[in-house]
Amino acid sequence: MASGINKIHQPGTCNGSKAARSSSAEECNWEMHVKMCKKIAQLTKVIYALNTKNDEHEASIQALREAHEEEIQHVLAETRETILQCKSKAEEEQLLRKHIQALxxxxxxxxxxxxxxxxxxxxxxxxxxxxxxxxxxxxxxxxxxxxxxxxxxxxxxxxxxxxxxxxxxxxxxxxxxxxxxxxxxxxxxxxxxxxxxxxxxxxxxxxxxxxxxxxxxxxxxxxxxxxxxxxxxxxxxxxxxxxxxxxxxxxxxxQRKSSEAEEGFLLQHVKKLEADLEEKSQKINERKKHSQKMKERIQELQTQLEEFKRKSECELKQLEKEKDVLTGKLQNSSLEVAQLKQILDQQANNFKESLKKHNVQSNKEKEKLLQDLQSTIKENQNVKLQLEASHQKVLKMLEKSKNQELKEAEERLKKEFNETFKIQHQSHKLEIQTLEEKAKKELHDELEQIQKQQNLLLGSLRVELSEQQTLCSNLKKQIDELQMELRSVRTLKKQQEGSSQSQIRSLHDELEKCQSEISKLKKENLLLKDTMELLSAELELQKQEAAQLQDREKPHRRLKELEEKSRKRESRSQDTHLIGCLQDKLSGREEIIKQLAEGRKCQYSLLASTETYRTRSFSFNPNTGCLTPSVKDTWQ
Missing domain, CATH: 1.20.58 (Methane Monooxygenase Hydroxylase; Chain G, domain 1)
Incomplete structure (x- = not known):
């Protein structure tokens, strides 16, 4: 009887070993699955960071291209001005021919x-x-x-x-x-x-x-x-x-009296015109001096532009080097993933072989047990029923104990994981909030400064435009008056030919001088309009940058959601170590970006101090090729 009981208990022990092995295999598979998910999430982060870097490089290159196109347009405008000058000279020759025809x-x-x-x-x-x-x-x-x-x-x-x-x-x-x-x-x-x-x-x-x-x-x-x-x-x-x-x-x-009175009036008018000519010549000299100063200032700004371009090229080279380093790291991580896949495949094969062996042994044991059971069934059928009832009770007790142990282990692991996840999540949230607040403050301050400076520039340009327009209107009125006087002088010339020729010549000279001044003022107005268009283009570019920053915040939010989903799963010590290494690297990158942003601020302050002199002659985009604080958001 005792030997029969022992023989009956043996299949129970075999079933317990099978359950333990299957549970350990499932745990191994689950841990490998979690590890692979974390690796994939890290790789997606690195790929996203590289994509953002590439986007920033492309934006800086586009800005440089736009600056180059603006310079080409400036050169084309200068050539157009020279062509217009040639046309004006040809028109003056035609006017001289018309004057000869009038004579x-x-x-x-x-x-x-x-x-x-x-x-x-x-x-x-x-x-x-x-x-x-x-x-x-x-x-x-x-x-x-x-x-x-x-x-x-x-x-x-x-x-x-x-x-x-x-x-x-x-x-x-x-x-x-x-x-x-x-x-x-x-x-x-x-x-x-x-x-x-x-x-x-x-x-x-x-x-x-x-x-x-x-x-x-x-x-x-x-x-x-x-x-x-x-x-x-x-x-x-x-x-x-x-x-x-x-x-x-x-x-x-x-007629003699009227001619004498007209001669006196003409002499007075000639004196007035001579005084006006002296004043206008003084104004012309002052404007020539001002134009020389502006040319010198333009040369200084061009030298500053060249230095700025050199610095931007150096920064681009550094960023390309960093990109190469990141691509190397990506390749290494991809190799690690391939190795992990190979390890998983090997473990799966080993597990399958062990399952096959276990199945063979279990089949042999089943055959032996069947033989023993048949012999015992023939001997004692009544005892079998009792033993089966006792056996079922023992199995139920074993299942209950195993289920309780599994539940306790699961609860313990869940508590530990939740505590670690909460601590990490809170620390990450605090860091992200501080970085977002800093980036938003810096962006807001920079935008306010740029808007203030551009408003001041626009105000000064509008004042200068109004002054130039008033000067043009006054000169046009003077020209109309001079033309009326010329007509009256021509009518008097028919009566008094000998005395009025010199006066008409002087009036023609004054007219030519006035026309030359008008052409100069028109050129200045054209330059002011060009500067206004350039400033409006800069405003549009800055608006586009703000829109791009808002667009870049959207993928940042998506990253946060992905992180939250990935953190809901179990974490291992190796994964946390890798995350810490990546965070250290990211902090080093952020420090480099901060240094670059500080250098950009210094350059921008230097350019802002010289911006009052370039309103009449030259304008360029100071934000080309520089890193903005939006890079922090993308790295986070």
């Missing part, structure tokens, strides 16, 4: 006036010829002689005036020929032809005068008889001629 038109106008004067002379001759038959009498020979003398004197005076005017026109044509050497030959030929035509006309007039005197002598002999009849009509005609001569003399006196 030619004035010469033609003078010719027309000559023709009108000749026509008036012919009319006077006709009137004299009409009056001569009436005035042919013996009693009025003395009066007629005086009339003929007066008419001859008037005729000679008019001829002298015409000769004087023709001489003045010839002098003007010679002066215009000196100014334009290309058209000199044509103008000389024209004037020689006109002079010959005038000489021919003078000869014709002399011959006509001789003919008229001959006819007059013939008519006087014929019309002496009819003089008595027309004596009364002659007296009336004489009275009319006397009144006409008096009126003509009064008109001449009035």
């Amino acid at each position: 030619e038109i004035a010469v033609e106008h003078h010719k027309r006036l000559k023709e009108k004067a000749l026509a008036e002379l012919t009319l006077c001759k006709k009137q004299v010829e009409g009056r001569e038959p009436r005035a042919e009498a013996n009693q009025a020979q003395t009066v007629l002689s005086t009339d003929t003398v007066d008419t001859n004197a008037d005729f000679e005076n008019k001829l002298l005036r015409l000769n004087h005017e023709s001489g003045g026109l010839l002098n003007e044509c010679k002066a215009s020929g000196r100014e334009n050497l290309d058209k000199k030959v044509n103008l000389d030929e024209k004037h020689s032809v006109e002079g010959q035509a005038l000489i021919n006309k003078m000869e014709d007039l002399k011959s006509e005068n001789q003919r008229a005197t001959e006819e007059y002598t013939l008519k006087t002999s014929k019309l002496q008889a009819s003089y008595e009849r027309e004596k009364e009509t002659l007296k009336r005609a004489m009275q009319q001629s006397i009144t006409e001569t008096n009126n003509y003399q009064q008109r001449e006196m009035e």
Whole structure:
């Protein structure tokens, strides 16, 4: 009986060993699974950090490209300005040609006036010829002689005036020929032809005068008889001629007075224009000095830009080296993961072999037990029922004890894991909160400083633009006034040609000077507009950077969620050691980034001190190629 009982208890012991082995295998598999999950999470962190680094490098490279494109656009703007200057010179040449054409038109106008004067002379001759038959009498020979003398004197005076005017026109044509050497030959030929035509006309007039005197002598002999009849009509005609001569003399006196008053007014105006010219020349000298200072300042800023570019290139090289180091570490970690997979595969194979052996042994034991049981069943069936009941009770007791032990072990492990996880989670939360607060404060302070500086720059630029616009409007008004005065002077020039030529030339010179000043002011306005556009571009870039920072906070939150999910699982001592090493490396990186940020702040303060001088001539983005505090968020 005792031997039977012992034989019956043996399969129970075999079942217990099988359960222990299966539970140990499951625990090994679970631990390896947790370890692999942690390794994968760490690798994802490293890959994400490398991706953020690559994004920052690409952003810095894009900023450098944009700065290079801005410099190219600046060079293109300068070339456009030179082209516009060449066009303005060509327009000035066209204006000079138009002025020459206007002078030619004035010469033609003078010719027309000559023709009108000749026509008036012919009319006077006709009137004299009409009056001569009436005035042919013996009693009025003395009066007629005086009339003929007066008419001859008037005729000679008019001829002298015409000769004087023709001489003045010839002098003007010679002066215009000196100014334009290309058209000199044509103008000389024209004037020689006109002079010959005038000489021919003078000869014709002399011959006509001789003919008229001959006819007059013939008519006087014929019309002496009819003089008595027309004596009364002659007296009336004489009275009319006397009144006409008096009126003509009064008109001449009035014209002389008006011309003298106009000459005085023009002299005063010329003095005023000379004073304005002196003031404008002083302003031009001051602006030249200011432009020289601005050029020197631009050279200094260019040297600073070159130094800044060199520093940014050095930083890029350092970051590339760090990237290479991180890629090496990634490769090492991937090798470790491959080794761990191999170890897992080996353990799985060993476990399968042990299971096979255990199954073979269990089958053999089952066969032996079946044989023993068959022999005992034949002997004592009643005893079997009792033994089976007792056996079931023992199995239940063993299962209960094992379940209680497993529950106690699980609760103990859960408590330990929860305590360690809570401590680590709280420490990480505190560190993340402090780092986030620092980064937000630094970002906020930098944005406020940049906005203040840009507002000040915009205000100063707007004030300067308003001043330049007022100056332009004043100069335009002065130009309009000068053009009106030029028109009035041209009208006076037709009456007074000799005295007004020098004044018109001086006014033309002033106009050219004013136009040159206007062109300079327009250039300055263009430069100010370019600086405004550059500042607006900088504002947009800074807004984009702020948006990028907000976008970078989203993957940071996702990382936090991944960390929380991974920390809910069990942790091993090796994993915690690796996490500590990685955190030490991250702290070292953060210190390097802090040093770079401090260097960037120093550079930015130097650039901010010089920003007031570059508002008129040059502008650039100080944030290109530098690390911002947003890198801390991505590393966290």
